[in-house]
Amino acid sequence: MPARLRLFTSPSAFPNPQRLRLFMHEKGIADRYEEHVYDMSPVGEQRQWRHLKMNPWGETPTLELADGSYLAETDAIARYLDQAHPGRRIMGDTPMEQGLDTMWNNRIWVHILYRIVTAFHVLHQGLGPKLELTSNPAWGEHCRKEALAHAGLVNQHLSDGRDWMLGGDAPTFSDMTLATAIAFSKFPVNATPLDERFEHLDAYWRRWQLRPGFRAAYADRSSGVPELDGPA
Helix, strand or coil: CCCCEEECCCCCHHHHHHHHHHHHHHCCCCEEEEEEECCCCCCHHHHHHHHHHHCCCCCCCCEEECCCEEEECHHHHHHEEEEEECCCCCCCCCCCHHHHHHHHHHHHHHHHHHHHHHHHHHCCCCCCCCCCCCHHHHHHHHHHHHHHHHHHHHHHHHCCCCCCCCCCCCHHHHHEEEEECCCCCCCCCCCCCCHHHCCHHHHHHHEEEEECCHHHCCCHHHCCCHHHCCCC
8 A cells, every 4th residue: 555645634623534533543554644634614625626526525534545536434434444454453353343343333423423513513503604504403402412311321331340342452443433522522612521421431531531542633733622732
């Protein structure tokens, strides 16, 4: 695989690009890729024709492959990179580990992170009136409460003393989704900090902050979360 393939992405405040960035640092391959970080303003590059030719959905991240083709969607890129590079399989070694990691990743993404993202858009209109076309406070508040309810279930799962979702000695991809969900819950406008509401998620969040990969993934100081963007 040629060095320094291009990854088109966004600052660490944006959950999907950040899930992949955290994955790449934990995998130890972040320095093999050239990150092109988009300006996320309403008229930024992400929504211009050059990126839309790569990814008509206009979302990030988008990975340019060696043959000139493109791969999009966070989980798809992570799965490709996990198999394309040697080293620890972040998404699990055995079929059972892979199944469990996918199960927990889906639960956390659908019921926690995506719910917080939805509240950000429709409750808080987080990207501003030029980009947020729907305001639905009732639905946004429902999503916020649903995220908290499911976070409580994950907190219970972690209450048996395990460090990571699958109980191993290192985080898997579902852990990266959960870490990103906690970070985004702490974004000031969201005001739903999961680590402050649940004992075991608090300890889990503290474990993440000790990891070099986590610190490297948030080194751009652009998460919007004061405790991550403060002085090094």
